Amino acid sequence: MRRIEFHNREQETKEIMDILDSEPSLITFVYGPINSGKTELITNLIKNLPKSQKVFYINLRGRLISNYDEFIRVLFDVEHEARYERIKEFLKPVVNVLPESYSGIPIPKDLFLKLFKEKEVEDAFVYIETVLRAFYKNDQNPVLVIDELQVIGDLKIDGFLIYKLFNFFIRLTKELHLAHVFVISSDSLFIERVYSEAMLEGRCRYLLVDDFDRETTTAFLEKNGFTDGEKSLAWEYCGGKPVCLVELINRKFGGRNVKEKCEDALNIRVSQLRDLLDLLGYVKPQVMLENEKYAVEREHVVGILKDFVDRDIVNFEGHRPEKQFMINKNILFLDPKNGKVRPQSKLNLLAIREVMRDAQNWDGSAG
Ligand SMILES: Nc1ncnc2c1ncn2[C@@H]1O[C@H](COP(=O)(O)OP(=O)(O)OP(=O)(O)O)[C@@H](O)[C@H]1O
Ligand SMILES: [Mg+2]
Numbered sequence: 001m002r003r004i005e006f007h008n009r010e011q012e013t014k015e016i017m018d019i020l021d022s023e024p025s026l027i028t029f030v031y032g033p034i035n036s037g038k039t040e041l042i043t044n045l046i047k048n049l050p051k052s053q054k055v056f057y058i059n060l061r062g063r064l065i066s067n068y069d070e071f072i073r074v075l076f077d078v079e080h081e082a083r084y085e086r087i088k089e090f091l092k093p094v095v096n097v098l099p100e101s102y103s104g105i106p107i108p109k110d111l112f113l114k115l116f117k118e119k120e121v122e123d124a125f126v127y128i129e130t131v132l133r134a135f136y137k138n139d140q141n142p143v144l145v146i147d148e149l150q151v152i153g154d155l156k157i158d159g160f161l162i163y164k165l166f167n168f169f170i171r172l173t174k175e176l177h178l179a180h181v182f183v184i185s186s187d188s189l190f191i192e193r194v195y196s197e198a199m200l201e202g203r204c205r206y207l208l209v210d211d212f213d214r215e216t217t218t219a220f221l222e223k224n225g226f227t228d229g230e231k232s233l234a235w236e237y238c239g240g241k242p243v244c245l246v247e248l249i250n251r252k253f254g255g256r257n258v259k260e261k262c263e264d265a266l267n268i269r270v271s272q273l274r275d276l277l278d279l280l281g282y283v284k285p286q287v288m289l290e291n292e293k294y295a296v297e298r299e300h301v302v303g304i305l306k307d308f309v310d311r312d313i314v315n316f317e318g319h320r321p322e323k324q325f326m327i328n329k330n331i332l333f334l335d336p337k338n339g340k341v342r343p344q345s346k347l348n349l350l351a352i353r354e355v356m357r358d359a360q361n362w363d364g365s366a367g
Contacts, residue, residue, distance in 0.1 A: 002250075002253055004224065004246055004249055004250075005223070006040065006044045007212075007216070007219070007220045007223070007242075008212070008216050008219070008220070009037070009041050009044070009209075012041055012207065012209055013041070013045055015207060016028075016042075016045055016182075016207070017045075019180060020049075020053070020141075020143065020180055023141070023177045024141050024172065024173045024177050024178065024179055024180045024181070025173055025174050025177060026173055026174065026203060026204050026205045027166075027169045027170065027173055027181045027182075027183060027200070027203060027204040027205075028180070028181065028182045028183070028204065028205050028206075028207055029182075029183050029184075029185070029191060029194060029204055029205070029206050029207065030042065030182055030183070030184040030185075030207045030209055031184070031185055031186070031188065031191040031206060031207070031208060031209070032186065032208055032209040032210050032211075033186070033188075033210065033211060033241075033333040033344045033345065034186045034330055034333075034344050034345075035186075035241055035242065035243040035244075035345070036186075036209050036210055036211050036241065036242065037209060037211075037242040037243075038147075038184050038186060038209045039059070039147055039184065040242070041209055042057070042145060042147070042182065042184060043057070046143075046145070049143075050140075052137065052140055053140045053142070053143065054135040054137075054140075054142045054143070055142070055143040055144075055145065056142065056143070056144050056145065057145045057147070058144075058145065058146050058147065059147040059148060060146065060147065060148045060149060060151040060152065061147065061148040061151065125164070125168045128144075128168075129168075129171075129172070129176075129178070132144070132172065132178055132179045133178065136178060136179075141177070141178065141179050141180055142178075142179045142180075143179065143180045143181075143182070144169075144172070144179050144180065144181050144182070145181075145182045145183075145184065146181075146182070146183050146184070147184040147185075148184065148185060148186070148187075149162075149165075149183045149184070149185055149190070150185050150187040150190035152165075153187075153190055153193075163199065166197070166199060166200060167199070169181045169183070170199075170200075170203050173203070174203055188327055188333050188334040188335070188336070189324060189327055189328065189334065191206070191334075191336055192334055192336040194336075195336035195337070196336075206336075206337055208335065208337065210240075211239055211240035211241045211242070211345070211346075212240030212241075212242060212245075213240055214235060214240065216240060217231075217234070217235055217238075217239070217240040217245065218231055218235070220242075220245060221234055221245065221248075221249070224249045224252070224253075225252070225253075226249075226252065230248075230252070230258050233258060233259055233262060234248050234258065234262070236262075236346075237262035237263075237265065237266060237346065237347060237350065238262070238265075238345075238346055238347065239345060239346030239347075239349075240346075241345045241346065241347075244265070244345070244346075244347065247261065247265075248261060248262070265347055266347055266350055266351060266354070269347050269348060269350070269351035270351045270354050270355055272351075273331070273351050273352065273355045274355055276329065276331075277298065277301065277302065277355065280296065280298035280301060281298055284296060284297070285325060287321045287324045287325050287328070289320060289321060289324070294320075294321035295321070296321055296322050296325045297319075297321075297322060300319040300321075300322040301322045301325070301326065302356075303319065303322075304319055304322055304323060304326065304332075305326075305352050305355070305356050306356050308343065308349060308352045308353065308356070309352075309353055309356050309357075312342055312343075312349065313340050313341070313342040314340070314341050314342070315339060315340060315341070316334055316339045316340065316341050317339070323341055327341070330344050331343065331344060331348055331352075332344060332348075
């Protein structure tokens with residue numbers, strides 16, 4: 001099997017290494033459009049860290065978390081029961097049940113059952129803090145990475161769990177300087193809420209992991225044997241979206257036509273967007289702004305999309321419910337740092353332009 005090598009990310013890697021080289025004091029939120037390579041960047045970086053630096057990487061994606069029990073199970077990875085030798089050294093008293101390939105917070109099953117029977121979130125946090133202390137070695141702070149944290153964004157356990165977690169992260173970083181905390185999310189509305197959250201003001205930093213720029217994209221494709229013509233075609237359709245480029249590279253190595261793949265991918269987006277606009281002629285979805293419900297108006301959605309016919313980026317202000325709706329649908333991406341909205345990918349931008357070309361069809365009611 002052919003494996004595509006990890007490409008570049010020098011600047012982002014350097015930024016994270018600089019963070020790891022200094023005392024923990026802020027929570028780092030890693031964000032960016034969907035499929036921009038956030039998880040890949042972090043997992044690649046973790047792989048290359050010295051063995052002595054302990055990293056706990058917890059990915060909440062795809063985990064069904066609707067209550068406290070499930071959250072704690074994911075956090076502590078109690079499913080696995082094999083032993084993990086290296087951790088033994090540090091955690092002698094609690095090391096009976098540690099998994100082989102381990103990334104959650106280690107905890108033996110007995111202790112887990114005892115500690116969390118009472119369903120006190122704070123107990124869990126005290127335990128994690130204790131584990132992190134045990135891993136603080138030779139001036140190297142342990143690293144806690146939570147990927148897709150928005151999964152528990154709405155979970156309520158005696159108040160919102162997310163606020164308790166944020167408080168705990170602030171304690172680990174700014175107050176105790178004990179562990180580096182990275183939170184990754186591709187949900188830009190979640191990041192926007194975080195961004196305007198008073199309790200996090202001055203206590204976190206934001207690191208954008210965006211699609212590759214043109215130069216990086218060209219180098220990536222060149223490394224993988226693309227001709228000049230194929231390179232421009234890939235850029236025209238995929239921009240610097242790594243997942244899309246990887247798809248084209250695989251296609252090329254399979255001896256198949258790259259252009260066909262580009263057109264197929266665009267056609268799918270176009271038809272999805274047409275379908276969504278058609279649906280909005282019949283139904284009025286609602287979105288929540290603060291605690292109030294707002295209806296999504298199709299004509300405003302069309303108006304927003306039309307703005308992208310001759311530009312790549314617009315302001316977040318104006319027709320907020322509709323913008324929020326399109327962000328929720330992963331058609332648009334919001335960067336809270338500059339308050340700008342843009343399509344999630346080059347394919348989305350092209351699809352928007354194609355659908356808006358026959359925009360007059362969308363100006364009236366359903367049809
Ligand atoms: N630097 C890179 N070099 C090579 N391939 C990459 C790179 N970054 C991402 N990819 C490819 O793109 C795919 C998607 O990346 P990844 O899952 O990390 O994106 P993400 O931003 O975490 O996505 P999501 O928004 O779904 O969380 C990867 O599986 C990998 O194939
Ligand atoms: Mg990811």
